[in-house]
Amino acid sequence: MNLVIQLIVHKSEEVEMEKKKIVRNMVIVIVGIVALGVYYYVTIPAINIHSTGTWGALLFLVALLLLLSVARQMKGKRPNMVEGVNVFRFQIKECSLLTKALGILLGALCLVYVAGSLLSSPFFNAAKYQGLLTATEREFTDDIKEVDYKTIPLLDKDSAALLGNRKMGSMVDMVSQFEVSNDYTQINYQGKPVRVTPLTYASPIKWLTNQGEGIPAYILIDMTTQNTECVKLAQGIRYSKGEYFNRNLYRHLRFRYPTYIFDEQIFFEIDEEGTPYWVCPVKKFNIGLFGGQTVGRVVLCNAQTGECVDYPVEDVPSWVDKVYSADLLIDLYDYSGILKHGFWNSLLGQKDCLQSTNGYNYIALEDDVWVYTGVTSVSGDQSNVGFVLMNQRTMETRSYKVEGAIEDSAMSSAEGQVQNLGYRSTFPLLLNIADEPTYFMALKDGAGLVKKYAMVNVQKYQWVAIGDTVQECEKNYTSLLSTNGIVSGSSNPGKSVKGKIESISPVVLDGNTHYYICLERQEEIYDIDMSREELIQIIKYQPGDTITIEYLEGYGLNEVIDILP
Numbered sequence: 161m162n163l164v165i166q167l168i169v170h171k172s173e174e175v176e177m178e179k180k181k182i183v184r185n186m187v188i189v190i191v192g193i194v195a196l197g198v199y200y201y202v203t204i205p206a207i208n209i210h211s212t213g214t215w216g217a218l219l220f221l222v223a224l225l226l227l228l229s230v231a232r233q234m235k236g237k238r239p240n241m242v243e244g245v246n247v248f249r250f251q252i253k254e255c256s257l258l259t260k261a262l263g264i265l266l267g268a269l270c271l272v273y274v275a276g277s278l279l280s281s282p283f284f285n286a287a288k289y290q291g292l293l294t295a296t297e298r299e300f301t302d303d304i305k306e307v308d309y310k311t312i313p314l315l316d317k318d319s320a321a322l323l324g325n326r327k328m329g330s331m332v333d334m335v336s337q338f339e340v341s342n343d344y345t346q347i348n349y350q351g352k353p354v355r356v357t358p359l360t361y362a363s364p365i366k367w368l369t370n371q372g373e374g375i376p377a378y379i380l381i382d383m384t385t386q387n388t389e390c391v392k393l394a395q396g397i398r399y400s401k402g403e404y405f406n407r408n409l410y411r412h413l414r415f416r417y418p419t420y421i422f423d424e425q426i427f428f429e430i431d432e433e434g435t436p437y438w439v440c441p442v443k444k445f446n447i448g449l450f451g452g453q454t455v456g457r458v459v460l461c462n463a464q465t466g467e468c469v470d471y472p473v474e475d476v477p478s479w480v481d482k483v484y485s486a487d488l489l490i491d492l493y494d495y496s497g498i499l500k501h502g503f504w505n506s507l508l509g510q511k512d513c514l515q516s517t518n519g520y521n522y523i524a525l526e527d528d529v530w531v532y533t534g535v536t537s538v539s540g541d542q543s544n545v546g547f548v549l550m551n552q553r554t555m556e557t558r559s560y561k562v563e564g565a566i567e568d569s570a571m572s573s574a575e576g577q578v579q580n581l582g583y584r585s586t587f588p589l590l591l592n593i594a595d596e597p598t599y600f601m602a603l604k605d606g607a608g609l610v611k612k613y614a615m616v617n618v619q620k621y622q623w624v625a626i627g628d629t630v631q632e633c634e635k636n637y638t639s640l641l642s643t644n645g646i647v648s649g650s651s652n653p654g655k656s657v658k659g660k661i662e663s664i665s666p667v668v669l670d671g672n673t674h675y676y677i678c679l680e681r682q683e684e685i686y687d688i689d690m691s692r693e694e695l696i697q698i699i700k701y702q703p704g705d706t707i708t709i710e711y712l713e714g715y716g717l718n719e720v721i722d723i724l725p
Contacts, residue, residue: 184232185258192225204414206421210445215273222269226262233259280451282495283503288447290499292454293492295548295559303525303549303558304592311524312630313346313353313383314602314610316586320344320355322608324379327388331377334359334390337366340379341402343428346522346529347481350432353383353524358428358436358463360402367404374398374464378428378436397436397463401426407466409438413459416468417442423455427482428463436463441473441483454492454555458483474554481529482552489531489550490516493557498538506538513538514545517566519587528553532590534566535559542569544618547590562597564618570599573621574614578603583611590618593634594641620644631712631719656724657682658708661701676717677707687717697723 199220205213233256282289315323324340338359346355358378361367374396380389401409413422423441430436437460444456458476461468476483497514498506505511517534524530530549537545546561565573571585584606588599597618602610603626613630615637617623625640627633659679667674675688675698686709688695701707708724 189225191228192221195224196221201411204411206414206419208419208421210443210449211421212450215269219266219269219273222262222266226259226266229256229259229262276449280445280448282451282499285447285451286499286503286506288452289495291496292446292452293489293496293555293557295493295496295557298558298560300560300562300597301592301595303560304590304597306592306594311353311384312589312591312600313522313524314613314630315355315381315383315386316521316602317344317346317355318608319586319602319604319610320381320383323381323386323388324357327379327390328359331390334376336362337370338362338375338377341400341428344381345427345429345482346383347429348524348527348529349380349430351527353522353529355381355383356428356430356436358397358400360400364404367402371403371407375400375402378430380430391434393436393464395464399438399461399463399466409461412466413440413461413468417459417470420457420459421445422459423485423488425485425487429480429482431477431479437461438463439480439482441485453488455484455488476553478527478553480553484550484552484555486520486522486531486552489552489555489557490520490533492555493533493548493550497535510538516548517544517568519567521587521589523549523589525549536566542566562618564597565616565621567599570616570618570621571601573616573624574599574601574603574626577614577624577626578612581611582606585614588616591615593637594646596641596646598637617641631717655713656708656710658706660706661703663703664698664701679707685717686711686720688720688723695720695723 196217199217203213203217205211205217208214278284321340321342321344324344328335328338328340339362341357341360343357344355345357346353348354349356356378359375361370361375375398376396377390377392378397380391381387382389399407399409399412403409406412406415409426410422413420421443423443425441427439428436429439440459440461441455442457442459444454446452446454455473458471458473458480459468460471460477460480471477473483494515497516500512500514501509506513514535515538517536520531520533522529523532529552531552532547532549534544534547536543542565544562544564544566546559546563548560549558550556567588570588574585575583582605583603586602586604588601591598591600593615599614599616599618599621601614601616603612603614605611611628613627613633615625615633623637623640623644625633625637627636657679659682662678662680664675664677667676673690675690677686677688677698678684679686688698690696690698709720710722710724711718711720
């Protein structure tokens with residue numbers, strides 16, 4: 161009878177221990193699921209085999225479960241003394257089936273991740289990487305027309321940021337609550353190159369007190385006139401990078417598109433009506449698990465309402481300017497230039513290997529924004545063999561054979577003309593002046609303010625012209641070309657206009673008197689330099705008089721060169 165009772169008690173203890181084991185395993189699984197949920201909400205990885213975030217989440221989950229399983233098994237073991245130190249004896253053969261399975265799974269995941277990374281690399285896929293981008297050879301003078309000073313973007317991002325911060329400082333109703341974001345996206349807006357950037361909350365506390373209404377405005381900077389406007393919105397921006405929780409832009413996109421791998425660079429743009437949008441490129445991997453990144457789709461997210469529209473990359477609306485980031489396009493071009501004859505040639509012989517120079521800028525062309533960069537050999541010499549333009553909306557790439565100095569050399573040449581002043585050059589723009597490829601750059605002082613402008617001939621980089629204004633710089637450069645037998649006279653031919661004077665205003669510039677006149681039903685302003693004797697007759701005219709003038713079209717102001725009878 162006692163034996164039967166002992167067997168029943170023993171059996172009951174075994175059942176109870178088994179129940180406790182099941183409960184402990186369930187606790188481990190629940191903890192793992194909760195930890196994965198927190199990890200997902202915080203890091204918001206894409207649920208996609210091509211996403212490194214997905215692999216990171218899997219490795220995190222399996223490693224956590226393995227740690228909990230091992231800790232549970234060690235809980236009941238007694239420590240032994242080894243040289244005075246308490247240690248636990250734990251051998252693989254003593255592991256539970258769950259622990260062994262988790263260990264095997266963790267090792268397998270690590271192996272697949274490492275193998276996938278290696279097999280996606282250019283080492284194994286040089287030809288595929290080289291074919292990701294194709295450049296079409298074009299003629300410089302066919303595509304790059306002679307310069308129109310009304311479309312030259314005179315500001316780089318740093319200068320635009322100075323103007324944006326200065327404008328924000330004058331907005332007394334918002335400056336204590338908001339700051340200017342650092343986006344400053346360059347786009348074409350209503351036919352002009354501009355930079356746009358939203359405001360953002362000044363701190364988490366400011367977010368807490370203002371998030372109900374959202375961000376009330378964005379900054380719009382005209383890059384040709386440097387006019388800076390704070391555009392106030394009737395409905396605030398409620399979805400942005402500065403939001404928290406579910407209205408955070410990245411989290412909002414993730415919950416709408418859980419499998420999409422969004423590019424790190426999401427662009428702030430406005431459509432032709434001024435409505436703010438986030439342009440969100442979706443990565444496409446063309447080689448293996450993680451290689452050959454391009455863009456496959458684009459999600460446009462209305463920054464005010466959060467409404468999202470998903471487009472294949474080839475169907476993106478034409479008002480969108482930024483789909484492919486400049487860095488991505490530069491990487492793709494470098495692959496096509498360096499890997500022409502395979503991976504080993506790119507390291508050893510380097511036959512026909514070309515690469516982009518160490519900088520880029522943007523050009524407004526055909527109502528799109530194009531990335532400009534020079535092309536040089538990998539040997540590190542100081543000359544260009546040409547340059548490329550890459551469309552940020554379509555990835556179309558155009559190649560031009562124009563030999564000359566690299567941008568760094570041109571920048572140094574321009575800085576050498578003002579070395580006594582210590583001005584530093586911005587990265588150049590490429591212009592067509594009298595069918596001559598010409599670097600154009602701003603020269604800034606130590607505070608980041610533009611003080612002068614410079615033009616440097618691409619092929620003869622010792623030909624440098626400096627001016628306090630764009631018109632003066634262009635005039636000096638044209639004179640320099642004429643002196644060297646390239647052109648005769650101005651590359652910017654004079655135009656004639658007749659109209660009734662609406663207003664006439666004298667101003668003093670650098671000690672010289674100028675008259676600014678506006679004609680009725682015209683937006684242009686005409687500058688008459690009174691130091692020129694042939695223009696002194698302007699004093700005979702009054703508002704309401706009809707006048708005929710010849711002028712040179714310029715940046716901001718049109719320079720009058722003659723007053724006709």
